[in-house]
């Protein structure tokens with residue numbers, strides 16, 4: 119493979135972690151996480167590089183990455199909205215939040231706005247059922263959401 123895309127920081131973090139894990143394969147999830155932190159998503163080239171590092175085929179890396187919704191296999195916008203539509207959130211109006219976002223951004227679930235600012239996805243339970251409906255905006259939780267709270271939040275984003 120050609121020039122490495124992942125940083126020195128990535129490789130040194132992985133070397134540190136390696137000593138704490140039973141095998142290199144066990145590093146796969148943290149490696150994907152760290153790689154996504156660097157690029158915002160996991161391109162085929164990055165999956166290949168992670169596979170090279172771990173010593174497994176890129177197809178296996180992709181299979182694992184596609185199993186978990188937290189890994190982005192497509193580029194995402196600056197703001198990544200993950201609206202939970204599982205039972206508790208659904209009962210408390212998450213569908214309305216999703217529809218509101220679709221209309222506001224002019225996109226469907228799974229899409230990114232043309233200016234690359236917003237990506238909208240539906241998410242399985244975020245573990246915040248007691249304060250449903252819940253959403254993650256990048257790495258932050260927003261709970262007890264209503265359409266107007268959501269608007270307030272979105273309208274203040276740069």
Ligand code: FES
Pocket residue numbers: 202203204205206207208242243244245246247250251252
């Ligand atoms: S169902 Fe939405 S956070 Fe659990």
